[in-house]
Amino acid sequence: MKVSRKWVWIVSLMFVFSMVMMGCGSGDKNNGGNTNQPSETAGEGTKAPEDKVSITYSQWGTAEELQRVQELLDQFMAANPNITVKLEGKDWGSYWDGLTANAAGGTLPDVLKTSYAFIEKYAELGIFKELDGLLGSNSFPLADVDPSLLGLHQYQGKQVSMPIDANVIVFYYNKGLFDNPETNPKGAVYPGMEPTWQEVADIATKMTLDANNKNPGEDGFDKGSIKQWGLSLVPGSTMDWFLEPMLWSNGGKLINDDGTLALDTPEAQEVLNYFIDMTKNSNINTTPAQMEGLGGQANLGITTGKVAMNAGGSWNTTHYKEAGITYGITHLPKFKTTQTVVQPAGVAMSASTKHEAAAYKLLSWLAGSDGQTALAKQGFSIPANKQAASAYLETAGSEFQIFLDAQQYGIVSPFTVKKTDLVWTYGEQVMKNPLAGDGDLAAAIADLASKIQ
Amino acid sequence: MISSKRLDGWKFLLFIAPWLIGFTIFFLLPFGTAVFYAFTDARLPGSTDFNFIGMSNFSTLMGDPIFGKSVANTIYFVLLGVPIVTTGMLLIALLLNLDVKGIALFRTFYYLPTLVPIVATVIIWRLVFNSEFGVLNGFLGLFGMGKVNWLGGAGMIKPVIILLQIWISGSGVLIFLAALKGVPSHLYEAALIDGASRIRRFFSITLPMISPSILFVLVIQTMYNFQMFTEAMLLSNGGPNYASYTYVFHIYKAAFTDLKFSMAMAQSIILFAMILAVTMFILKASNRFVYYEGEGRG
Amino acid sequence: MNVSYKRSKAASKALSYILLIGVLALFTGPLLWMLSTMLKTKAETYKYPPSLFPETVTFEAFERLFTLQPLMWQWIGNSVLISVLVALGTVVSSSLAAYGFARFDNRAKNGLFFIVLITLMIPASVMIVPSFVLYTKLGWIDTWLPLIVPAWLGGAYYIFLFRQFFMTIPRELDEATYLDGGGRFTVYSRIVMPLSKPIIITASIFAFVYSWLDFLGPFLYLKSSENYTLSVGLQFLIGQTSQDFPALAAGAFISILPIGVIYFFAQRYIVEGVVLTGSKG
Known part of the structure; x- marks a missing residue:
């Protein structure tokens, strides 16, 4: 008997020991969802909470982008000393899968960044808190935000997310490459402010060089030894922010009003074939394989110093500055009309947050005039709140006026769950290579059409 | 006496x-969970918001072309990949078993890639196989070959993944090396006296003597390839056009991207059954060719 | 005859070396390319044809890596801590269970050990999403618990490894202990374990290495970046700086370094571990 008791002791000690060890790994979790902190009610939110509260904010981004977010959060914490915000930075590729895992695991961040493209898909699961009540009781000045932006962050007529920026897609060129005779032996000029594709293709032809500095179309041009490309576009994997406005520019569409795929119209076909031709036959645009070789991100092509022009978001100026590129900006090239996409990101609250008051404080700060002005002053994002527009222009100066001008060219094409899946799940797999002339386009379109039925 | 025996049982x-x-x-709990949820329509992992829908997850899967592709790709990696990788391991082991000067130096390195974290392996392979600036295409260019689209073309990605598996196959090589060392030398001496050729010696002595190890490696590699996921996800994200989209990748996507958790559970159960069946088949079939020393035919 | 024999022998030797060098190139070539890339400037990695060696050797990539990702050090620390705890837990729990299976005479023993062997055959990834559900219920998501606790509750592979070794320790030693008044645990702690040092070292190295290499577990269970292990951190890095080849290569290099050092010092034990399970499995 004595022996056996000793046994129980040893084994239980062992387990206690192991549990304690484990505790070290997760001891300082203060928002794990399974902690027993008393939850605050919205009513208390109107007066500053007495106790110190710690909440999490989750957002995607590159290292530079996350650093700027941290700066914003530092300002928020300075203004709200009772609230500590912990930033959970992710990369875009794993952000949404991670959110699913968090939702399942009860570890959703209190406040999280949203993209209008994913609102419906995740709102369906009920993971976002409905904000109408909170916004109303705290009298958030909704009039400061454009109704169309607000609309993109609603689910079934209810506000589930607040837009914080009005990022827009434009067209960039690497001035350094144009200005240097070694990389621009044919003396190509910068593209104009609202260039046509014909104009851009001509420039791209001059800026595409093989090992012997020959351009495509010249005698002896060797497409196997291209050392500099005019363009880096991968329409198949950038369907929402590049291909769709280009289809609209030619009078076509990506998706019909009834939700079916609209890529078989003559207008759409013309656009698709134009990109195929530029990539496969004219060799003035990177193939997906070449893009992969350059790091895989079409909107960062010019940062490699190997690409003259690419389409990109207003947020990409961060990356170009980081890479030391002097760049110029124009509107997206047009087939018939100038078009672009406004991509309002937003912030939402977790439906299961235990710190509702603090979370709302952060959300309303980020979406309100203070946070939006702070964001605007950083000069890398276009604020969604009108109160911050002047601050943005002051900081950004005339250089970024184009981002505001571009808003008027934005297409109106809201996201449904099907469109989210089409663009982010199937499109890249099915369309990437065919839109570069590698594979059967008609078959790919038929395949895609069947997937979103 | 009886009580002491019972006490010993408790101990x-x-x-x-x-x-x-x-x-x-x-094990038991998650397995039960999987079986349970496979017959529901739960969307989030572990969701309590679901209905029982009988077999419809299974019938939906049968009609899902992407599921079909994931099955086909996985079968490719099992039927083609496993024999190629196992043969590769064996050839490398035979080579490293040679009795030449400096062999110890060669032997030090083959296991190193096996110890590289898979994400680092993928980083390295993307650098090597980079179609524009990678060392491999640079090397082939010396012989006048054009740039090969290793990772982005539907044709090359599966062979590249199999090659990657050979790169990290150190454990299998190690097992074969040990088995080769364990073949009694008197058998070879007798064969030499009989004047058997090197190839003959390999097939009539070496191969039967190391057959238990071959079986072991074959089973492990089969199970591994059935479950391939990380390589395909990180190297090519399942693409292009689902060319490297594996079965387990589809499970992951269903559970975390497509918000169809119950579907992922149904897929897990099918996979479990498939692996069990194939493993049993290999073990059964092995009775015919695996030689266990001291037991005669096992 | 003698001459031609010699000649053919020399030829086969030359062929052997050619093949050996080919295999060596396959195994070390990609690693060397990683070393070369991490010492280059960013611009040089966008050059065709690629240069085999850096034109000027620079460590800028490491600077960029640690500025971009100051958490690198923490990830290394996390990985070390998790792997050490896993190794410790594996040795303690698996050796206990293995002792049970090796030394007791119990009716249930054979049946249970058969189950151990069966679980060796269970595909891990079939279990990984269902296990995720379990961890969500336990509130273990975004903690290290899913990575460490299972190791403290015995692994089939290691139980098998220990049992095989314990079987080779003569039972006479046990009997002597019983005569001196020692019990089961005395035998385990005073006799069996001290005699099992080689297998303890092998098992702990193995458990450490496999925990270090694990990607899928940390990838699914860890959600905030300061909890990441090096493997998941590296994947995060790919998403953040996919164009900075030297920094990525530097990150890969750092993740290999600790294991590489262990390998060169403890090669013998790793070899033994694989062989023990492989040849007897």
């Missing part, structure tokens, strides 16, 4: 308690 249970608890919590 036995106490000793194996960690495993018993672990087996119950980390």
Whole structure:
């Protein structure tokens, strides 16, 4: 008997020991969802909470982008000393899968960044808190935000997310490459402010060089030894922010009003074939394989110093500055009309947050005039709140006026769950290579059409 | 006496308690969960918001072309990949078993890639196989070959993944090396006296003597390839056009991207059954060719 | 005859070396390319044809890596801590269970050990999403618990490894202990374990290495970046700086370094571990 008791002791000690060890790994979790902190009610939110509260904010981004977010959060914490915000930075590729895992695991961040493209898909699961009540009781000045932006962050007529920026897609060129005779032996000029594709293709032809500095179309041009490309576009994997406005520019569409795929119209076909031709036959645009070789991100092509022009978001100026590129900006090239996409990101609250008051404080700060002005002053994002527009222009100066001008060219094409899946799940797999002339386009379109039925 | 025997029984249970608890919590419970959820329509992992829908997850899967592709790709990696990788391991082991000067130096390195974290392996392979600036295409360019689209073309990605598996196959090579060392040298001496050729010696002595190891490696590699996921996800994200989209990748996507958790559970159960069946088949079939020393035919 | 024999022998030797060098190139070539890339400037990695060696050797990539990702050090620390705890837990729990299976005479023993062997055959990834559900219920998501606790509850593979070794320790030693009044645990702690040092070292190295290499577990269970292990951190890095080849290569290099050092010092034990399970499995 004595022996056996000793046994129980040893084994239980062992387990206690192991549990304690484990505790070290997760001891300082203060928002794990399974902690027993008393939850605050919205009513208390109107007066500053007495106790110190710690909440999490989750957002995607590159290292530079996350650093700027941290700066914003530092300002928020300075203004709200009772609230500590912990930033959970992710990369875009794993952000949404991670959110699913968090939702399942009860570890959703209190406040999280949203993209209008994913609102419906995740709102369906009920993971976002409905904000109408909170916004109303705290009298958030909704009039400061454009109704169309607000609309993109609603689910079934209810506000589930607040837009914080009005990022827009434009067209960039690497001035350094144009200005240097070694990389621009044919003396190509910068593209104009609202260039046509014909104009851009001509420039791209001059800026595409093989090992012997020959351009495509010249005698002896060797497409196997291209050392500099005019363009880096991968329409198949950038369907929402590049291909769709280009289809609209030619009078076509990506998706019909009834939700079916609209890529078989003559207008759409013309656009698709134009990109195929530029990539496969004219060799003035990177193939997906070449893009992969350059790091895989079409909107960062010019940062490699190997690409003259690419389409990109207003947020990409961060990356170009980081890479030391002097760049110029124009509107997206047009087939018939100038078009672009406004991509309002937003912030939402977790439906299961235990710190509702603090979370709302952060959300309303980020979406309100203070946070939006702070964001605007950083000069890398276009604020969604009108109160911050002047601050943005002051900081950004005339250089970024184009981002505001571009808003008027934005297409109106809201996201449904099907469109989210089409663009982010199937499109890249099915369309990437065919839109570069590698594979059967008609078959790919038929395949895609069947997937979103 | 009886009580002491019973006491000893309790002690036995106490000793194996960690495993018993672990087996119950980390195997039986999740397995039960998987079976349970496979017949529901739960969207989030572990969701309590679901209905029982009978077999419809299974019938939906049968009509899902992407599921079909994931099955086909996985079968490719099992039927083609496993024999190629196993043969590769064996050839490398034979080579490293040669009795030449400096062989110890060569032997030091083959295991190193096996110890590289898979994400680092993928980083390295993307650098090597980079179609524009990678060392491999640079090397082939010396012989006048054009740039090969290793990772982005539907044709090359599966062979590249199989090659990657050979790169990290150090454990299998190690097992074969040990088995080769264990072949009694008197058998070779007798064969030499009989004047058997090198190839003959390999097929009539070496191969039968190391057949238990071959079986072991074959089973492990088959199970591994059935479950391939990380390589395909990180190297090519399942693409292009689902060319490297594996079965387990589809499970992951269903559970975390497509918000169809119950579907992922149905897929897990099918996979479990498939692996079980194939493993049993290999073990059964092996009775015919695996030679166990001292037991005659096993 | 003698001459031609010699000649053919020399030829086969030359062929052997050619093949050996080919295999060596396959195994070390990609690693060397990683070393070369991490010492280059960013611009040089966008050059065709690629240069085999850096034109000027620079460590800028490491600077960029640690500025971009100051958490690198923490990830290394996390990985070390998790792997050490896993190794410790594996040795303690698996050796206990293995002792049970090796030394007791119990009716249930054979049946249970058969189950151990069966679980060796269970595909891990079939269990990984269902296990995720379990961890969500336990509130273990975004903690290290899912990575460490299972190791403290015995692994089939290691139980098998220990049992095989314990079987080779003569039972006479046990009997002597019983005569001196020692019990089961005395035998385990005073006799069996001290005699099992080689297998303890092998098992702990193995458990450490496999925990270090694990990607899928940390990838699914860890959600905030300061909890990441090096493997998941590296994947995060790919998403953040996919164009900075030297920094990525530097990150890969750092993740290999600790294991590489262990390998060169403890090669013998790793070899033994694989062989023990492989040849007897």
